[in-house]
Amino acid sequence: MAVLALILFGIYFGIAFVIRTVLQLRRTGDSGFRGLSGRPGSTRWWAGILFALALLAGLLGPVAALAGLDPIDPLEHTAIATVGGAAAVAGIIATVITQYAMGASWRVGVDATETTTLIITGPFGLVRNPVFTAMAITGIGLALLTPNLIALAGIVVLLIALQLQVRVVEEPYLLATHGATYRDYAAATGRFLPGIGRLTPVSPRTARSS
Template structure:
C-alpha cells in the first residue's frame, strides 16, 4: 500500500498542480501561481510554509513506511487502508474538478492587488472552498494508506495550513475585493462543508 500511496501522491501533484497550471497557462497566458503571501513569520507566511511542509510530509509518509517506519497498529488494517485509497482517489478527482470550476479565477496563492471574478457556481455554489475540501480529503486518504507518525503529522499540518490560508489570506482578500457580493455569498455557502462555517453578513464584511 505504501507504493500505491506514493504513486497516488505523484498523480495528485501532477493533476492538481502541473496539469492545472498548464491548463491555466494555455487558457490565459498566466500560470496562476502567486506563491506565499505576507512577510516572514506572519500568519499568511506561516500558512504557505505549513502547506509546503505538508506536501513534503505527504511524500515522506509512504517513503518512511517503505524503509521500515512502523505504522500505528490500530489504523494499519485492510479496511482502513482501503478506505484511505478510496478517499485519496475521490480527493484527487475532486481537486481537479473543483479547480476547473474556478475557470480563469484559479490561483495558487493570493496577490492582494489583483481582482479576479468571484466564483459562486458549480462546486462553489454551496461551499466557499471546495478545492481545499478536496485537498483535505486527498491528504486524509493518503495518510490512512500509510498510517505512520510522519503521514498523520503531515495531514495534521495540511489541515492547519488550509485553515490558516482560508481565514487569514483568502477570506480577508475576498472581503476587501468583493465587499457585499462576497458577504452575501458567505452568508449562505459553508466554508468547507455545505451549511457549516457560513458567516453572518456583518461578520463576512468586517471580521477576520
C-alpha cells in the same frame, strides 16, 4: 500500500499543480502562482510554509513506510487502507472538478492588487473552498494508506495550513475585493463543509452606520 500511496500522490501532484499550471498558462498566459503572502514570520507567511510542509509530508509518509517506518498499530488494518485508497481517489477526482470550475480564476496564493471573478456556482455553490476540501480528503486518504507518524503529522499540518490560508489570507482578500457580494455568499455557504463556517451577515443597522 505504500507504493499505491506514492502512485496516488504523484497523480495528485501532477494533476493539481503541474498539469493545472500548464493549462492555466496556455489559457491565460499566467501560471496562477502568487507565492507566499505576508512578511516572513507572519501568520499569512506561515500558512504558505505549512502548506508546503504538508505536501512534503504527503510524499515522505509512504517513502518512510517503504524504508521501514512502522504504522500506528490501531490504524494498520486492511479496511482502513481500503477506505483511505477510496478517499484518495475521490479527492483526486474532486480536485479536477473543482479546479476546472474555477476557470481562469484559479490561483495558488493571493495577489491583493488583482481582481479575479468570484465563482459561486457549481461546487462553489455547496462550499466556498471546495478545492481545499478535495485536498483535505485526498491527504487524509493517503495518510490512511500509510498511517505512520510522518503521514499523520502531515494531515494535522495540512488542516492547520488550510484553515490559516482561508481565514487570514483568502477571506480578507475576497471581502476587500468583492465586498457585500462575497459576504452575502459567505453568509449562505459553508467554508469547507455545507452549512458550516458561514460568515455572519451584515445587519441593515450595521450597514447604515458604517
